[in-house]
Amino acid sequence: MKPLSPWRLAVIHFRVAALNELQYRLNFFVQLFQSIVALGTGLVAILVVYSHTDSLGGWSASQLLAVMGVHLMLGGVIRTFVAPNMRRLLEDVVEGTLDYALTRPADAQLMVSVREFSIWNGIDIVLGAGVVVWAGVAVEGSIGLVGTVAFLVVICCGAVIVYSVWLAGCTVTFRIIRGDYVLQLLDGIYEAGRWPVTLYPGWLRMSLTFLIPLAFAVTVPAEVVSSRFDGSSILWAMVITVAFAFGSRQIWLRSIRHYSGASA
Amino acid sequence: MSIGFLRDYYVAAGRIGFQRDIQYRAATFVNVLGFMIEPAIYLVVWRTVATEQGGVVGGYTVDAFTAYYIVWTLVRVFNLAFAPNAWEWRIRRGRLNEMLSAPVHPFHRDFAYFAGAKFVWTLMWIPVAAVLTVTFRPTLHPTLVQVLGFVVAIWAGFAVRFVLLYLLGMITFWTTRGQAIFDLVVAAELLLSGRLVPLSLMPDWVQTASNFVPFRWAFQFPIEVAIGRIEPLGILTGIGIQILWATGLGAALAWVWPRAIRRYTAVGG
Numbered sequence: 001m002k003p004l005s006p007w008r009l010a011v012i013h014f015r016v017a018a019l020n021e022l023q024y025r026l027n028f029f030v031q032l033f034q035s036i037v038a039l040g041t042g043l044v045a046i047l048v049v050y051s052h053t054d055s056l057g058g059w060s061a062s063q064l065l066a067v068m069g070v071h072l073m074l075g076g077v078i079r080t081f082v083a084p085n086m087r088r089l090l091e092d093v094v095e096g097t098l099d100y101a102l103t104r105p106a107d108a109q110l111m112v113s114v115r116e117f118s119i120w121n122g123i124d125i126v127l128g129a130g131v132v133v134w135a136g137v138a139v140e141g142s143i144g145l146v147g148t149v150a151f152l153v154v155i156c157c158g159a160v161i162v163y164s165v166w167l168a169g170c171t172v173t174f175r176i177i178r179g180d181y182v183l184q185l186l187d188g189i190y191e192a193g194r195w196p197v198t199l200y201p202g203w204l205r206m207s208l209t210f211l212i213p214l215a216f217a218v219t220v221p222a223e224v225v226s227s228r229f230d231g232s233s234i235l236w237a238m239v240i241t242v243a244f245a246f247g248s249r250q251i252w253l254r255s256i257r258h259y260s261g262a263s264a
Numbered sequence: 265m266s267i268g269f270l271r272d273y274y275v276a277a278g279r280i281g282f283q284r285d286i287q288y289r290a291a292t293f294v295n296v297l298g299f300m301i302e303p304a305i306y307l308v309v310w311r312t313v314a315t316e317q318g319g320v321v322g323g324y325t326v327d328a329f330t331a332y333y334i335v336w337t338l339v340r341v342f343n344l345a346f347a348p349n350a351w352e353w354r355i356r357r358g359r360l361n362e363m364l365s366a367p368v369h370p371f372h373r374d375f376a377y378f379a380g381a382k383f384v385w386t387l388m389w390i391p392v393a394a395v396l397t398v399t400f401r402p403t404l405h406p407t408l409v410q411v412l413g414f415v416v417a418i419w420a421g422f423a424v425r426f427v428l429l430y431l432l433g434m435i436t437f438w439t440t441r442g443q444a445i446f447d448l449v450v451a452a453e454l455l456l457s458g459r460l461v462p463l464s465l466m467p468d469w470v471q472t473a474s475n476f477v478p479f480r481w482a483f484q485f486p487i488e489v490a491i492g493r494i495e496p497l498g499i500l501t502g503i504g505i506q507i508l509w510a511t512g513l514g515a516a517l518a519w520v521w522p523r524a525i526r527r528y529t530a531v532g533g
Contacts, residue, residue, distance in 0.1 A: 026441070034447045041451045048461055052321050053313045181295040188301035199308050201399060 003105055010114040017117035031120035035127055042068050042194070057199045062138035063226040064196070069131030070155065070221045071194045076124025077159045078166065078190065083183060084116035086170045090180050093173045099261050109252050113167070132225055139226045150234055151224045157241040158217035162190070164241075164248035165212055171255035193218035216240045265368070273368055274376040281380030289384070296388040299344065300337050304396065307333035310461060311400070322465035327403035328491065332462060334402050335490045336483075337393060341385045342418040343482045345426040346374045348433035348446045355436060361530050371517070375426060382422070410492055413499035417486035420506035425482035427513040434517070437524035452477070458484025478509040 004012070021027065046068065050061040059067070089112045092098035101111040132151075136143050143151065169186050173179030193214035197205050209215040216237040223229040285292045310329045314321045324332065354360045363370040406414065432449060435442040454460050455470060457479030463471050474480050485502045488494050494502065 030441050030444045033444050037444075037447050037451050041454060044455060045460060048466065049309060049313060051467075052465060053316050055316065056309070057312050057316075176290050179291070181291045181298065185294050185298040188298035192301060192305050195305060195309055199312050201308070203399075204304075204308075 006110050009106055013114045014117050018119050021119045027120050031123050035123045039127055057196060059196055062135055066132060066135035066225040067196055067218065067222040068194060069128050069135050070218050072131060073125050073128030074158050074162055074217060076121055076128055078162055079121035079124060080118055082163050082166045084118045085113050086166050086183060088116045089170055090173045096261055098259065108256060136225045143225060147224060151221055154221040154224055154234055154237050157237045158221055160241045161213055161217040161244050164244040168248040168251045171251055174255045174258040213240050273372060277373050277376035278380030281377035282383055285381045285384040292384055293388045296385050297392060299340055300392045303333045303336040303340060306460060307400065324462060330400045330402035331404045331491045332487055334393060334396050335487045338389060339418055339483060339486050341389045342382060342422045343425040345378060345429045348429050349443055351433040351436035358530065371430060404491060406490055406492055409496050410489055414486055414490040416503055417489045420503055421482040421486045423510040424478050424506055427510055427517055428478055431513055431517045431520060434520045434524040437527045453479045481506045481509055
């Protein structure tokens, strides 16, 4: 029997997850309410900051709005596609049920990455996109076709980067018990991307550029929207994306060798 | 149940909390590290604002902001409490059954556990605070009275926040969608507690509103005691208000608990 293509496998899992969640339609409104609360809180934070200053490290309020929009969009990607799968991975290792994923006739990394989706969290992606458009209009009026294409490229790079970092981070669970805190730590670090990484002191800025590259995942797409970018930053974002995708794959392959099953 | 029994129970449960978190110290450190990121972000943002405004904003200098947010990290360690949404997990997994069959109210077990764990978390906080101190160099010269006041205020702040979140968790007995309400309360706490920014930088109406909710007594008050922005009499008054909030919320919890538990149906366990 010919194995399913990775894309087809992901789509089938996504459809099952979507059908599961569509049973609970009220959750859509609950999630919408939660997303609006989070968005409102973020906007108030920006308002409070800019009620005391006109510029934050060279960023205007509209430009910071772009950062917030991208942060919200990628946060939606994490909560919809990435975190549910990583949470399941951590639980499976503790409970010994990862064997069920590993013994399937498909790539193990693919299997652990497409089993869970939380579709209502996708509201954040839509709201974030709305904020990005709002910020783009406020800053430039229009970022043009080139700007739009550049934004789509770097936001996709951002999605791959956060997936790679989350996957690499969660493989720690093969070595320590109670790896569940790793997700909280990654969430905490991701919050740092709500503000431009150029604000942070040297060592922290370097960490957020090359170790956990929120600079490329969040700040660069926001720079594209607010016309602060140059071609080299987009090129670097693509290089970093390839490097992190490759690196996380290697970390996964090495880490999986430490898995010996628990009780399944 | 005698006071002596309860005291011994608190000591024993507190030790268990300590032992459990020291046993998984790597995981505990990762957890504490995760909680330190939020104040570090605010610290960077408000230092930048203060620097760009000539060094002072809302009565806070760059150094005062630094001290505020570094003390914030310790206050955060202390006011961590049993999350309201964790009740859902307890109910769904049947973990509440064993707690209800014990002769001691679950509140005592949870409170003592968290209190014991604070000692491990404080140990884990030290290296993080050291890195923040070396990086940002705060100006902090507390007097003996302020140090003593701070020690009392962070424990009292922990009590206020713990009881508040415990009370909030009771919503889970009425609805499975309590998370939306929890998020709303956390957002209110962020704005009305001094968690996001010292309240003096907020609009007047926010400062007024913060007087009618307990949040600031678990966040800003202990911080301001430590950084020397409150006189000794104010410290005593503040601790009194903390005790009043903890007692009032405790009374509300005592009223809600039997009504909540009557709605509980055991699952698994």
